[in-house]
Amino acid sequence: TPYSDGEFHTRNIVLFTEDVAKRTNGALEIKVHSSGSLIKHPDIMRAVSTGQVNIAEFLLGQFGNEDPVFAADNLRHARHPMRTPILISAARGMTLLFSVPWPGQGIYTKTPLKSVDDLKGTKFRTYSPLTARLAELLGASPTVIQVPEIPQMFATGAVQAMITSSATGTSTKAWEFVSNYYKTSAFHPKNAVVVNTRAFKRLPKDQQAAVVSAANLAEPRGWAMSKQREKDGDATLAKNGMTLHEPDAAMKAAFAKVGAQMAKEWEATAGADGQAILKAYYKK
Ligand code: PCA
Helix, strand or coil: CCCCCCCHHHHHHHHHHHHHHHHCCCCCCCCCCCCCCCCCHHHHHHHHHHCCCCEEEEEHHHHCCCCHHHHHHHCCCCCCCCHHHHHHHHHCCEEEEEEEECCCCEEEECCCCCCHHHHCCCEEEECCHHHHHHHHHCCCEEEECCHHHHHHHHHCCCCCEEEECHHHHHHCCHHHCCCEEECCCCCCCEEEEEEEHHHHHHCCHHHHHHHHHHHHHHHHHHHHHHHHHHHHHHHHHHHCCCEEECCCHHHHHHHHHHHHHHHHHHHHHHHHHHHHHHHHHHHC
């Protein structure tokens, strides 16, 4: 997994592995290597797809360059049917077990923003191809940085602002390097937990069933944890002296413009799958 032991996604995954162990009377043990310690995030999908590891977690949007449908979560607010990620996973020899969203995504800055224009020219931390595009459209210069490296990159001045949730702001102690958090709630990207399909099929049938049952519990538990984590994360940022801002009307309008541009660009690359996803979204 790419994220730290204390992060709610990892805690949910540890509960999932404990559940699997219990349901199989200890016959199936899953060992969690957190913070990208076994495989770095950009390599995780290939590792599980080729069977280097049997099971893994990654952020769907991380792989937006490999298939635009993986990037859909970096565009949108609502839940979309997981059908297309399931099909894409299957084509890569993986089976999706469960998927859990991050809290809403906001923007962290050192000084308060008079307007979105203040982001122009800033060195801006992003985490996926589409968040990099977002930064570009705001006039900032994006650098993709994984969560474990965030504090170091701020400390050395490699970046001055970032996009992420109050969850990751909390786990990286954002108050040590920025003072303002804009609650744009731009979208809720999702992590997926997938198994290597061949490894999974080699398991005895009762163990396969145990994994699926545990996954079916882990998904709604993760969604509930995500909601709670947003509240706790916001409160933790404030408690540590950060100022939380609701975006004003001008800022909302500026972001809406960038969002519309991103949706248009994405739709053009994502073809029929993308159009179906966007259509379902706009209908909501
Ligand atoms: N944390 C992860 C992904 C989205 C989030 O809230 C990150 O910042 O990389």
